[in-house]
Amino acid sequence: MAIKIKTWLEQFFNTFSETASPQPTHIIEAHEALNNVAFAIATSDEINKTLPPLLNVVEAQLNQQFNGPEQCHVNVLFSSPSTSETFVHHPSDSTPSPEMLHSLHRYFTNGHNDLINDACYLDALVEHPFPDPLYGYKLTESNEMNIWLLITFPHKVPCANQVRWKCTAVETLLKKGFTAWAQQEKKISKAIASERAIHAAELHDSLAQVLGYLRIKSAKLDSLCQSNAYHELKPVTEDLAAYTHYAYRQTRELITSSRLSMKGDNLTQAILDSVSEFEQQSAIVFEYDNRLKKNITNPQQSMQLLYIVRECLNNIVRHSHASHARIVIKEALPSHIEIYVEDNGIGLDAKKARNDSFGLKIMHERAERIDATLIIQPHPNKGTQVILRLPIGDHHE
Amino acid sequence: MHLLKWPASVFTKGNDHRPLGESNIHEALFNSLGDVVMLIDQQHRIALVNQCWESITGVTVSSSLNLLFTDFLHPEDVKIWHDIIRKVFNSHDSQLVWFRIISADGDIHWCEMRLQQLKADEHYPLSATLCDITPQIRNEQIRDASHRSLQSLVNRLPAMLYRSRNNTSWTMEYVSSGCEELTGLRPEELINKPQISYGELIHPDDAGYVWNQVQFCLQTQQTFELQYRLILANGESFTVKEKGRGLYSESGMVLGVEGFVFKFE
Numbered sequence: 322m323a324i325k326i327k328t329w330l331e332q333f334f335n336t337f338s339e340t341a342s343p344q345p346t347h348i349i350e351a352h353e354a355l356n357n358v359a360f361a362i363a364t365s366d367e368i369n370k371t372l373p374p375l376l377n378v379v380e381a382q383l384n385q386q387f388n389g390p391e392q393c394h395v396n397v398l399f400s401s402p403s404t405s406e407t408f409v410h411h412p413s414d415s416t417p418s419p420e421m422l423h424s425l426h427r428y429f430t431n432g433h434n435d436l437i438n439d440a441c442y443l444d445a446l447v448e449h450p451f452p453d454p455l456y457g458y459k460l461t462e463s464n465e466m467n468i469w470l471l472i473t474f475p476h477k478v479p480c481a482n483q484v485r486w487k488c489t490a491v492e493t494l495l496k497k498g499f500t501a502w503a504q505q506e507k508k509i510s511k512a513i514a515s516e517r518a519i520h521a522a523e524l525h526d527s528l529a530q531v532l533g534y535l536r537i538k539s540a541k542l543d544s545l546c547q548s549n550a551y552h553e554l555k556p557v558t559e560d561l562a563a564y565t566h567y568a569y570r571q572t573r574e575l576i577t578s579s580r581l582s583m584k585g586d587n588l589t590q591a592i593l594d595s596v597s598e599f600e601q602q603s604a605i606v607f608e609y610d611n612r613l614k615k616n617i618t619n620p621q622q623s624m625q626l627l628y629i630v631r632e633c634l635n636n637i638v639r640h641s642h643a644s645h646a647r648i649v650i651k652e653a654l655p656s657h658i659e660i661y662v663e664d665n666g667i668g669l670d671a672k673k674a675r676n677d678s679f680g681l682k683i684m685h686e687r688a689e690r691i692d693a694t695l696i697i698q699p700h701p702n703k704g705t706q707v708i709l710r711l712p713i714g715d716h717h718e
Numbered sequence: 719m720h721l722l723k724w725p726a727s728v729f730t731k732g733n734d735h736r737p738l739g740e741s742n743i744h745e746a747l748f749n750s751l752g753d754v755v756m757l758i759d760q761q762h763r764i765a766l767v768n769q770c771w772e773s774i775t776g777v778t779v780s781s782s783l784n785l786l787f788t789d790f791l792h793p794e795d796v797k798i799w800h801d802i803i804r805k806v807f808n809s810h811d812s813q814l815v816w817f818r819i820i821s822a823d824g825d826i827h828w829c830e831m832r833l834q835q836l837k838a839d840e841h842y843p844l845s846a847t848l849c850d851i852t853p854q855i856r857n858e859q860i861r862d863a864s865h866r867s868l869q870s871l872v873n874r875l876p877a878m879l880y881r882s883r884n885n886t887s888w889t890m891e892y893v894s895s896g897c898e899e900l901t902g903l904r905p906e907e908l909i910n911k912p913q914i915s916y917g918e919l920i921h922p923d924d925a926g927y928v929w930n931q932v933q934f935c936l937q938t939q940q941t942f943e944l945q946y947r948l949i950l951a952n953g954e955s956f957t958v959k960e961k962g963r964g965l966y967s968e969s970g971m972v973l974g975v976e977g978f979v980f981k982f983e
Contacts, residue, residue, distance in 0.1 A: 606860055
């Protein structure tokens with residue numbers, strides 16, 4: 322019965338050293354690989370480019386754990402609750418089927434938002450309308466963006482506990498990576514917004530004030546030079562007054578556009594805000610028809626497009642004598658977006674009589690800067706039609 | 719007795735013996751309707767739809783069958799569609815919804831849909847009626863625009879427009895936003911509030927003059943023009959000008975007073 326304490330201790334340390342024996346090298350390597358993935362995500366500048374090769378690694382690691390027919394596919398889904406956009410990132414060597422993309426888009430954006438917002442994981446065994454059985458883990462959560470890790474099993478589906486247990490390491494590390502990435506992105510966009518706010522305020526206080534003063538003075542000078550005594554000066558002062566007036570207006574628009582685009586670089590929202598703003602100044606019926614399913618313009622394009630649309634709205638309110646105006650934004654094939662701004666007013670020819678075509682000139686210049694084509698023409702029925710066509714690169718769901 | 723029997727034969731499927739006229743009548747009725755009647759299957763495809771569909775969408779019935787209903791919806795309204803389906807399932811009742819349908823020529827048609835389950839105990843298929851309400855929406859937009867335009871004009875004026883009751887407190891029934899600049903009070907603080915009244919803002923030395931002048935003009939049904947002082951809550955005092963008139967019933971009874979007040983500088 323009795324046992325020597327020495328023997329007991331020896332036995333104890335033997336068992337201990339057996340369990341604590343160094344982990345097999347492949348586990349350490351796997352862990353290191355996943356750590357590197359998390360680090361690469363956290364420090365990524367362009368997540369769209371960084372992610373696909375990393376997902377290859379993650380998929381390979383997971384498939385080492387699932388044997389035979391239980392091989393899985395890994396995707397990462399970004400869904401934005403505020404703009405109803407979904408992006409699915411997949412490993413560079415496998416693309417999910419269009420049906421899968423379609424049902425993911427439908428599930429994560431349309432009508433299920435509150436269900437999705439509350440859930441932290443999705444089980445394949447629960448009835449979901451996906452072509453392939455799917456497990457999902459929420460990696461990060463915020464108002465702007467939810468990030469999900471999705472694992473599909475096209476052949477044989479392991480049970481929920483198995484999947485959860487085997488995915489824990491991947492899930493934890495990806496969670497860390499994406500949380501850090503999301504924080505970083507948030508910091509950057511905050512920094513950009515505050516920088517823009519400073520610039521806008523600076524413009525407002527300095528340049529706009531001086532231009533405002535110059536505008537009044539140059540207009541006065543021009544009116545003084547209308548008399549015959551100064552007829553030689555007249556063309557110069559007219560130009561001076563017109564250009565100063567325009568410089569002033571452009572500065573004001575610049576300030577407004579940078580304020581508007583600060584609300585999250587969302588072109589369609591910024592246009593909607595502009596429509597509501599101009600709506601308040603007139604009795605014109607504005608119809609806003611945005612058929613874009615998601616934002617596909619970059620900040621620079623958005624800024625120029627917004628400026629051009631605002632210039633059109635400005636013209637409609639000031640000069641068109643219209644009772645109806647319509648703004649349509651839609652995708653046109655192949656890979657273009659088109660913006661129509663139409664009114665039923667007196668038309669362009671009648672407006673041309675006025676001595677400032679600056680607005681139109683600047684609109685053309687701005688369109689050129691982003692390789693967009695701008696057509697300003699009489700509307701087939703009545704009034705004016707502005708068509709803005711912008712080529713956009715390929716974009717994936 | 720025979721008469722009681724014939725409806726049964728109409729509803730019996732695959733009855734080859736029924737007269738031709740009877741078999742067509744339901745289809746004719748279905749297609750003669752001025753509203754769209756449709757059936758939507760589990761994948762949200764159009765399983766059945768009547769002729770009226772073509773007049774709204776410009777797409778023939780035969781080429782619409784088996785297409786997703788959401789293909790016809792305005793992208794911004796797809797969420798409304800999914801929401802309403804969930805509502806139908808949760809309430810087990812029919813639901814009414816408005817959305818935009820894009821027709822073949824790219825035009826927008828505002829539509830009102832009533833949607834319900836075909837069978838009480840099964841989610842799908844869904845049955846729906848749909849009608850084009852674009853003209854009503856257009857009229858509403860015009861009304862809204864003119865209301866909005868008038869509203870913002872009134873609220874931007876550098877004066878306070880009002881309609882008040884004819885009492886010494888001058889209890890306000892309506893004041894425009896100019897009220898805030900003039901009195902420092904928001905319109906909702908002055909409207910129908912017995913605690914704070916416009917009458918209390920009038921300088922005590924001028925209150926009698928204001929009352930008497932207005933009463934005189936109301937009796938003679940003339941417009942009145944006044945100049946008096948206001949004292950605000952912060953003690954600030956200044957002179958205002960007011961022009962107004964009475965509101966009378968046909969029998970000449972005074973119903974209220976309307977006018978505008980602005981700062982006299």
